[in-house]
Amino acid sequence: MNNLLKDKNILVGVTGSIAIYKTLELIRLLVKSGANTRVIMSEEAKRFITPLTFEAISAHTVLHTQTESWANDNNHIHIGKWADIFVVAPISANSINKISYGLADNLLIQSLLAFSKQVLIAPSANTNMLLHPSTQKSLKKLQTYGYEIIKPQDKLLACLDKGTGAMAEPLEIFHHICRSLFKENFWKNLHIIITGGGTKEKIDDVRHISNNSSGKMANSLCLAAYYKGAKVTYISTKEQTDLPNEINFILARSSNELEIAINNNLQTNSYLFMASAVSDYVCKEKYNGKLKKSELGDEFSLQLIKNRDILKNINKQCIKTIGFKAEFDKNSALENAQKMLKEKNLDAVCLNVLESENGFGSDKNRVTFITKNAKLEFKLDLKLNISFEILEASKNI
16 A cells, blocks of 8 residues: 555544554554654543654654644644544544534644544444443534544453444554545445455365465455445455455355355446456366365366356346456457457456566556457556556446
8 A cells, every 4th residue: 555645644633542552553554655644632642642652653743732833833723724634543432522512622622623624533432431322412413514433343342341432443444544535426335346366166175176366456446446435345255354344245255156146236337347267167076075085096087167157147237347357478468358348248358467577466467458449558556556547447438
């Protein structure tokens, strides 16, 4: 995610909560992604972590009561004019209730009331405090003001109570920040299905036929589509971590499971990005249990039959379908991609010619986006950046 948030100005507020230690990781993620990140601390927050710690990570003076200045923009009015977005993580039940009633008795809440752009809040509180009717009423009121609430987790809390109240993980908050900054009206709430990874076709109950597809391109497409504001369904052959919780994830290891999952989730006016590598052949006979080499002998032959072409046979009425084509031979790659476009009745094909710099499992890719009437070349770049380009091109198919 290098430079994903380059030139973005992000203001992070922290209130008095034990979850404040997680905010250090959030700021590290923001800084690593290229964002200019500044921090406002309530006086209660300083009881848990000193401002110096946040200054060391953000490389900016922290705004709090002792550092507020009207000789520069380090004050509760002008710092908001600098920021593109304001995220308060963690925000305590006390601060939630104060903000909803406009009680600006500290610097952080004064800054929030003066801020006119997007606000995200990540609650952190004891379950009973969070679920108290007054806090719930305040959260609903803040939503009507346009605040986005990042749901807390249900887990064992610091007070050893179990229930809702733990602040969302830093990476989840980071995903919400990116979505708020990058969302577009075109993609807002549009349903996108993305498939990824190499299918696993059963030999017996412990062995399978597969391929070298890493699923990284599909993962990046999921992130880009989510950041753009789409409703994303990700059907993958591999378990996933680090993706936003709001992405609908479906595990489908075999080509048969993949096809069923696609058909179950297709909706009118959906986009389907078929980035998975589906096995061309499957075993004619599938064995139960585990085959024993002592019984098979020195040689064992598998009889394979041609697999069903999922992408070709999908009902494409009222959806946009984008296929992916990996090739090694530069001389025939374009012709093969154009043939795929026509024979499978696709709206577009993303062609990538595999080389050492963009081979299986790499973080970079080089893609040619092919439609019936056009051909766009996307130069070698990080897969997330390529994904944004693919989405932009897909708006016109």
